[in-house]
Amino acid sequence: MNNTIAVIRGDGIGPEIMDATLRVLDAMKLGLQYDFVEAGLAAYEKDGELLPQATLDAIAKHRIALKSPLTTPVGEGFSSINVLLRRKFDLYANVRPAISFPNTRSRFPENVDLITVRENTEGAYAGEGQQVSEDGATATLVQKVTRKGSERIVRYAFDLARRNGRKKVTVVHKANILKSTSGLFLKVAREVAAQYPDIACNELIVDNCCMQLVMKPEQFDVIVTTNLFGDIISDLCAGLVGGLGLAPGANIGADAAIFEAVHGSAPDIAGKGIANPCALLLGAAQMLDHLARTDEADRLRHAIRATLEARDRVTPDLGGSGTTATFADAIIERLG
Ligand code: ATP
Numbered sequence: 001m002n003n004t005i006a007v008i009r010g011d012g013i014g015p016e017i018m019d020a021t022l023r024v025l026d027a028m029k030l031g032l033q034y035d036f037v038e039a040g041l042a043a044y045e046k047d048g049e050l051l052p053q054a055t056l057d058a059i060a061k062h063r064i065a066l067k068s069p070l071t072t073p074v075g076e077g078f079s080s081i082n083v084l085l086r087r088k089f090d091l092y093a094n095v096r097p098a099i100s101f102p103n104t105r106s107r108f109p110e111n112v113d114l115i116t117v118r119e120n121t122e123g124a125y126a127g128e129g130q131q132v133s134e135d136g137a138t139a140t141l142v143q144k145v146t147r148k149g150s151e152r153i154v155r156y157a158f159d160l161a162r163r164n165g166r167k168k169v170t171v172v173h174k175a176n177i178l179k180s181t182s183g184l185f186l187k188v189a190r191e192v193a194a195q196y197p198d199i200a201c202n203e204l205i206v207d208n209c210c211m212q213l214v215m216k217p218e219q220f221d222v223i224v225t226t227n228l229f230g231d232i233i234s235d236l237c238a239g240l241v242g243g244l245g246l247a248p249g250a251n252i253g254a255d256a257a258i259f260e261a262v263h264g265s266a267p268d269i270a271g272k273g274i275a276n277p278c279a280l281l282l283g284a285a286q287m288l289d290h291l292a293r294t295d296e297a298d299r300l301r302h303a304i305r306a307t308l309e310a311r312d313r314v315t316p317d318l319g320g321s322g323t324t325a326t327f328a329d330a331i332i333e334r335l336g
């Protein structure tokens with residue numbers, strides 16, 4: 001089994017939350033090795049490149065990366081590094097768990113435990129064929145959905161459900177109106193669902209889904225949907241359970257997977273030692289799930305939950321007076 005992961009310490013609060021995260025992982029004695037590589041502003045200032053070849057090579061070799069937030073320098077000609085990575089490795093699945101944690105000032109401090117699986121490569125969000133007519137009066141774009149793209153994302157969602165002992169997959173669409181694109185997605189989703197008789201499947205139109213999420217989020221388990229709907233729904237779900245400091249995400253392809261915190265590099269608090277490391281830690285838990293070490297992933301999530309429950313040394317964003325480092329200490333003490 002692969003025990004080496006590529007580690008990108010990132011920019012802003014990135015190095016601080018990565019150090020805390022690796023300290024927790026080390027305390028778990030998982031036998032992981034780290035191959036430290038650079039990207040973002042740190043890489044740019046060193047070598048004049050945002051995404052050095054050595055970093056791409058390391059991700060290709062180890063197939064797993066744990067990545068802190070990156071800053072894309074302001075100015076012309078820089079495209080988002082996350083988009084570059086997604087394209088380079090064809091990371092077709094964006095996977096975002098939203099789990100209730102206590103004492104987070106969220107609207108749903110309990111009962112939410114869902115995962116959004118978002119198709120990451122096609123549909124309206126891919127922005128293909130964008131045009132504005134010469135007189136500026138009409139704008140168009142091409143919305144392309146493929147059988148291949150739909151099949152692999154829905155299959156991913158069902159496999160994830162099976163691996164993680166989840167019971168239900170909800171297919172979210174707008175096939176009543178977008179008959180061609182969303183229609184194809186839904187048709188393929190039904191075909192795939194039929195191959196997983198052990199997992200329940202239901203269908204929801206995206207607008208209804210949003211209302212249901214806000215009113216009764218506990219009914220959801222795994223959600224699978226197309227790119228643009230997934231973009232919106234996954235942020236909605238992060239908001240349900242307390243927002244940025246606790247939201248992890250993964251971008252997964254056939255040959256590589258990158259695990260991260262959803263939040264940015266937060267330059268406003270960088271260097272102060274007060275960043276909440278939980279989002280990246282939960283990203284690391286997702287990574288352990290992906291590595292089929294679900295027991296260890298649960299062990300980590302339990303320690304985080306117990307620390308939040310006790311409000312022990314938590315960071316200022318959660319109303320505490322702890323630091324990134326003491327928060328990590330408190331989690332380590334609860335690893336069991
Ligand atoms: P970037 O330009 O890299 O996206 P940003 O400032 O937009 O950086 P966000 O992550 O979007 O970074 O942060 C939005 C707000 O949330 C900021 O005020 C930031 O301090 C806060 N924040 C983000 N992540 C954390 C964290 N892990 N712990 C505490 N506060 C955070």
Ligand code: MG
Nearest residue numbers: 263264265266
């Ligand atoms: Mg931001």
